[in-house]
Amino acid sequence: MSQASPREVSLQDLQGSPKRIRRERAFRGLFFGAAFFSIVISAAIVFSLFGEALTFLRNVDLSALIDVEGGWFPRRGRFDVITIITGTVLVSLIAMVVAAPLGLGAALYLSEYARPRVRRALKPILEVLASIPSVVLGYFALAWLSPNIMQALCSQPTSFSLGAAGIAVGILITPLVASVAEDSFRSVPMALREASYGMGARKRSTVTSIVFPAAVSGVVASLILGFSRAIGETMVVAIAAGATGGSLFTVDTCGPGQTMTAAMTSLAIGSDQVRGQEGTFESLFFVGLVLFFMTLALNLLSERFVRRVRLRY
């Protein structure tokens, strides 16, 4: 081959078109703006919550916030948050009792047992369940769970109950738990299953001793996410849990009760058209702030678990 003469290259040749570089920057800015917008919105929400919540705290006797005897009757100036936090936690725990076995079971079935064909048919059905509006589930709790399930479980059943609401919320979050858990089961490398089968492990031992432990962080994350969603669920509890105006402190899941979200709705819609005492309306924001911190903490926690899964393999 003949020797090629060295080519002349100037700095200008390598600079590229300024127009293209500008366009590149513009796009970057555009997408950054979109990402930044969500941060601004979140900050604005927190800010407005804080403002109103502070007004509330300033106007209210702080000892009224914990007054288990008084219960939650914001229009009468009784703001016992323990009452509504207990209601929320009870509903969420019942929801988890329903959603954890159903969701994890479905996830294990879909990822480990179902043939691809079955899986392709079942996944969309699960997603349909996830897309049922919660208001529908609320009435389902009222019209079906209450007379059928709660009737059988309770000695003195009432048509509105924390129990019925909890079961309905559990149905609501089952697809979420199943989907997050299934992702984490499926992210367990095939090589681990093969290693297990290669040693003469049966399917059951492989699933319980290898796949499940390997995916345990994701499983925990799915449960925390489900719990956090249950805490925030509003419509089902507003319809089925009862106690629109307020509630006394109760741990009786067979009877009606008040959750944080339901308390906020009834304040917001103001069903009795009464402005109530000073601070009544602002208490909505205070409850919202507490709720916000509860779900934020749970989401951060689940995020940590999800990240642990990723680091693993």
Place this chain on the structure above:
Amino acid sequence: MTQPEIHVDVSRHEGFASRELVFEIKDLSVFYGPFKAVRDITLDIGKSAITALIGPSGCGKTTFIRCLNRMNDLIETARVEGEIKYHGVNLYDKKVDAVEVRRRIGMVFQKPNPFPKSIYDNVAFGPKISGFKGNMDELVEQSLQKAALWDEVKDRLKESAMGLSGGQQQRLCIARCVAVQPDVILMDEPCSALDPIATGRIEDLMQDLKEEYSIVIVTHNMQQAARVSDMTAFFTAEVNEQQDRRTGVLVEYDKTENIFQTPTDERTENYVTGRFG
């Protein structure tokens, strides 16, 4: 389609004259869906020996070795024709439980795949699930010693196996396999993800292991086959141009030194001398 012209007369090998057979494979063909992955494999595998399977990529070595402990059962579309006798019992008999087969015929995979558990638990897993009642600590130590890993890990048995180097992980996988006290160990390119030093250690280890276990190894590395094995089977791929599919066939099976020094088939000669593959 042409009939295979391959006929291996086992009695020819003096190595087998006194040697008990572990596998007798006759007319084995494996399909993935409609496609034939390997066809008409007939060969015998002897006890307490290292049998190497060599050949170019896509020639069905891995498919073949995974039939020997019914790992191919895990692939839904896989189907096996022909016969594999293991100590005289047909492995694909309807009454045979693949789980029992795999307890006797262990497997070491291409990429080290330790469980994300402690070193100790990795080794103890197999015995635990098969109902081992004896002294677990002792068994774990023995197994790690057989895999030449004990000295390196004895002070950190409770630490995660994921912290070991690739070579150590692969030896852990061998220890884990040995712990269930198998009869045969299948190794599917066990050194392909390892550096030469780690590879050397595993090859040395195989020499120790073959006293107790029959080993079948798939390898891409011809030097490795020449170094470690007693018998070598050379596979190649028949290419079906129309369907762009490859079907693996067994070309030649003989004592390793014969395969490498005096191969009878031209294709084997081309491959082992590096003119092909």
